[in-house]
Amino acid sequence: MSERLLKRFDRTDRARNEQHVTPKAHFSMKDHALGLTMLPMLQKPSHHRESGLGVRIEGVRRQFENGVVALDGIDLNVASGEFLAILGPSGCGKSTLLRLIAGLDKPQGGNVFTMEASHGRADRHGLGTRADIAYVFQDAHLLPWRNVLANVALPLELMGIERKVREESALRAIEQVGLGDAADRYPNQLSGGMRMRASLARALVTEPRLLLMDEPFAALDEITRQRLDDQLRALWAALNMTVIFVTHSTIEAAFLAQRAIVLSSRPARIVEDYTLNLPAERTGSIRSSPAFARETRVLYQALERNEV
Ligand SMILES: Nc1ncnc2c1ncn2[C@@H]1O[C@H](COP(=O)(O)OP(=O)(O)OP(=O)(O)O)[C@@H](O)[C@H]1O
Ligand SMILES: [Mg+2]
Numbered sequence: 249m250s251e252r253l254l255k256r257f258d259r260t261d262r263a264r265n266e267q268h269v270t271p272k273a274h275f276s277m278k279d280h281a282l283g284l285t286m287l288p289m290l291q292k293p294s295h296h297r298e299s300g301l302g303v304r305i306e307g308v309r310r311q312f313e314n315g316v317v318a319l320d321g322i323d324l325n326v327a328s329g330e331f332l333a334i335l336g337p338s339g340c341g342k343s344t345l346l347r348l349i350a351g352l353d354k355p356q357g358g359n360v361f362t363m364e365a366s367h368g369r370a371d372r373h374g375l376g377t378r379a380d381i382a383y384v385f386q387d388a389h390l391l392p393w394r395n396v397l398a399n400v401a402l403p404l405e406l407m408g409i410e411r412k413v414r415e416e417s418a419l420r421a422i423e424q425v426g427l428g429d430a431a432d433r434y435p436n437q438l439s440g441g442m443r444m445r446a447s448l449a450r451a452l453v454t455e456p457r458l459l460l461m462d463e464p465f466a467a468l469d470e471i472t473r474q475r476l477d478d479q480l481r482a483l484w485a486a487l488n489m490t491v492i493f494v495t496h497s498t499i500e501a502a503f504l505a506q507r508a509i510v511l512s513s514r515p516a517r518i519v520e521d522y523t524l525n526l527p528a529e530r531t532g533s534i535r536s537s538p539a540f541a542r543e544t545r546v547l548y549q550a551l552e553r554n555e556v
Contacts, residue, residue, distance in 0.1 A: 300329040300490030301380055301458040302363035303349055309357035310344055318344040319355070320515040328363065331484055331491045333501035335547060336511030337555050342494045345516065346460050349492065350383050362458065382456035386463045388443035390435040390450075396422060397431040400449045414453075421449040424483060441472035448476075452483070459484075461493045465500070477503055478532050485528075498547040502540060503530060510550040520550035 303326040310319045318341035326332050336342050347353040348360050362381070390399045397418055404414035422431050425445040435443060444464060451459060465473040481504055484491050495501050501508045502524055510520035524543050526534065534540050 299457070299488055302326055302328040302330075302490065303458070303492070304361040304363055305345075305349070305358070306361075307358035308345075308348060308355045308360060310341070310348065310353070310355050317515040319348075321517060322358070324509065324518065326490060326492060329488060329490055330507065331481075331505045332493070333505035333508040334492065334494045334511065335496070335498065335501055335508055335551055336516060337513045337551070338496070340511045340513050341516035342511060343462050345511075346383075346462050346492065346494055349458075350381055350460050352383070380454075380457035382451035382454055382459050384447055384451045384459070384461040384464045386466055388435070388447035390443060390446055392435050395432050395434050396427060396438070396446045396449075399435070399446055400453050403450060403454050417453050418449070421453040422446075424452060425449045426479060439472075441468055441476065444468065444476060445479075448480070452487070455487070455489075457489055459489050459491045461491065463494050463496065466496065473500070474503075474532060474535070480504065481530055498544045498551065499535065501547055502526070502544045503535060508547055510547065510554060512554045519554045520547075522546060522550065 303324070305322055305324040308319055308322040309317070311317045322345065334342050334345065344353065348355055351360075390396075391402070394402065397415065400421055401414045401418035404417055409417075419431060422428060425448050427442060427445045427449060430438060430442060430446075433442075435446070438446065448464070465476050468476065477500055480491075484504075491504075493501075493504055495504075505524060507521070507523045509518050510522070511517065512519045526539060526543055
């Protein structure tokens, strides 16, 4: 999706929906870029569900133009259908790593591959498999002049999917995240938790085989965050996708993930690669169990050892 095309789309979309823009609505180019960042990754959604995409990262290095080395010598395999949490001190390179996996950024050294589970074939980014990746940011980045249904349907609209099909898919995704009653509401009529649900639905609407999430629930209150974690875990179990989830919370990582990696401070290296020893069936009540306390402690201690 070229920038020119996006701009044209933005103009026509705004014109069509002008009556819905509230006086306070403000939409900067930055919002625009972030809100629609997933678009270059989107192509036709698969109508039959395939398995999650695996990821293989080999010796990745990312140094920025100002000399900052965010990542160096990162090797990581993420299996098809796995739920991986990434923990690490602030500024260590977690978002950088996620952006590389998404193909939004390029490493200076090493390789990032997405893997077809069925036959183990590796596809380098740019050769096709990126179509099945979706990315969820910390902020919801909804378009203020579109209601929930139209926001969630947007990725399919930009793929040229006909209205009836895209609205049916969007409604399904909205139901999946528990927003069924709010499909016709506008972003300024939603709570922070509801906005994040809408953002998650917009990612799920394309049935991604790899869902990348960068601290998506960090700004929410604890109860709302736990509810969304419960829902995300259930969706992951039901939807046959790989999830890579960046968080600062050891509790969130232990609840959600099968496996967690802990990164060192910059330049980030993987200093802990831990398979969580918790049952596959997880409901909210597991958080008060001794086993859960033990697992979060393991992650916390690994973080603490490497925090500078
Ligand atoms: N485009 C850029 N140019 C220069 N430095 C950058 C750029 N993007 C990120 N950095 C630096 O790279 C390092 C890693 O950034 P990154 O955003 O990946 O950290 P993070 O682990 O996600 O942090 P946080 O937990 O605070 O979100 C930081 O020191 C950051 O300042
Ligand atoms: Mg970050």
